[in-house]
Amino acid sequence: MKRPTRLLGALLAVTIGVAACSSTATTRGAVAPAAGTAPGDPAVQALPAAQLALVAYSTPQAAYEQIIKAFQATPQGKNITFVTSYGASGDQSRAVEAGLAADIVNFSLAPDMSRLVKDGLVASTWNAGVNKGMVTDSVAVLVVRKGNPKSIKTWSDLTKPGIKVITPNPFTSGGARWNVMAAYGANSHVGTDDAAGTSYLRTLFKNVAVQDSSARAQLTTFTSGEGDVMIDYENDAIFAEQKNAAVDYVIPDQTILIENPVAVTSKSKHPEQAKAFLDFLYTDTAQQIFAKNGYRPVVSGVNTSGSTFPTPPGLFTIADLGGWTTVSTKFFDPISSVMASIESSLGVSIKK
Numbered sequence: 093m094k095r096p097t098r099l100l101g102a103l104l105a106v107t108i109g110v111a112a113c114s115s116t117a118t119t120r121g122a123v124a125p126a127a128g129t130a131p132g133d134p135a136v137q138a139l140p141a142a143q144l145a146l147v148a149y150s151t152p153q154a155a156y157e158q159i160i161k162a163f164q165a166t167p168q169g170k171n172i173t174f175v176t177s178y179g180a181s182g183d184q185s186r187a188v189e190a191g192l193a194a195d196i197v198n199f200s201l202a203p204d205m206s207r208l209v210k211d212g213l214v215a216s217t218w219n220a221g222v223n224k225g226m227v228t229d230s231v232a233v234l235v236v237r238k239g240n241p242k243s244i245k246t247w248s249d250l251t252k253p254g255i256k257v258i259t260p261n262p263f264t265s266g267g268a269r270w271n272v273m274a275a276y277g278a279n280s281h282v283g284t285d286d287a288a289g290t291s292y293l294r295t296l297f298k299n300v301a302v303q304d305s306s307a308r309a310q311l312t313t314f315t316s317g318e319g320d321v322m323i324d325y326e327n328d329a330i331f332a333e334q335k336n337a338a339v340d341y342v343i344p345d346q347t348i349l350i351e352n353p354v355a356v357t358s359k360s361k362h363p364e365q366a367k368a369f370l371d372f373l374y375t376d377t378a379q380q381i382f383a384k385n386g387y388r389p390v391v392s393g394v395n396t397s398g399s400t401f402p403t404p405p406g407l408f409t410i411a412d413l414g415g416w417t418t419v420s421t422k423f424f425d426p427i428s429s430v431m432a433s434i435e436s437s438l439g440v441s442i443k444k
Contacts, residue, residue, distance in 0.1 A: 181266030200266025330386030
C-alpha cells in the first residue's frame, strides 16, 4: 500500500519561521534533569550571566529561535544570551573544527559530530546518555508539486525519464547523506542487495537537476519552481505546509529514520550554562517546540497536540545499513566512494 500525499497550500516565501502542527512519535526515553530538578523549576537558581554560541545545521533555526526564548524565560536561563550560526551540517562541523566558537553544536548526522570528537572538540561520551546524544528525529520523504501531477508515489518513480529530482550535495549537506541512504536502503532491501541499491543511485542522480549546499537551500529552490520532486526531511515538508507552499508530500513505505545529534563542546567557556541549555532541549517544553516545527520528539510522553507521525511499514535505520563509520567510507569518501564516483561522472563538485 502506498501512503497518500498530504496537502500543503500556496507558494512558500522561505523565511525561517514557525513550522507546523505535529504529533506523537516512537521515542527513546527521557533525559533525567540535572541535580534532581527540571530546568525551569522555581527551585533552580539563576546561572551566572554568559553568552553561548549555538552552531547548528540549517533546518532547526525556527525551532531554536523559540526554544532559546523559552529557556531564557526559566530561572536558569534568564541571564543567558546567545549567538547562533546555521548552515549545511558538514560545513558547520568543519567550521567548528577550523576554529568557529561554539558552546553547543547540533548537526544533521553523527559523523559531523565524530569529526569534532576526533579533534578533541567534543567529548567521546557525548552519545552515552539514554537518547544516545540525539535530540530530534525525522524521516526521509518525497515532496512533490500540489496535486502530484507526475503521480510520484514510490522511489522507482524518481528514476523515470524526464523526472527532475532535487536533493542537496552529499559532500556538503548532512540532509543529502540521509537522502542517499534512504534511497539506497529502500532499493537494496536494506543493504541485502548492494548491486541493486548502487545501481539505483547511479540512475537517480542522472535525474537530479540541482544539488544545493543544504537541505534548507534546496527547499528554496524547489518552492521557487525548480524540479518535479524533492527528497527531503519530513520536518522540512511540514515547514513548507505551514508556509502554505503549493506542494504535497509522500512518505514512502520504505524510508530511513533520521537522527540528529547535539552536544556541548569541550572548549566551551561556559560549560555549566551550556549543559543547562542542553538539558533544556530534552524538556517537554523544548521537545514540544521541536514537534511543532515538524520534528519527531525523542522524549516519550511529549504532548504534540493529538496528531500522529505515521510510522512507515518499512522504516529502517542507519545501523541497519552498517552504521555511519561503514557507510561514510563506502558512500561518502571524497576520493574512492560510491557517491564520489557518481558525482565525478556527472561533473558535480566534490568538497574535500
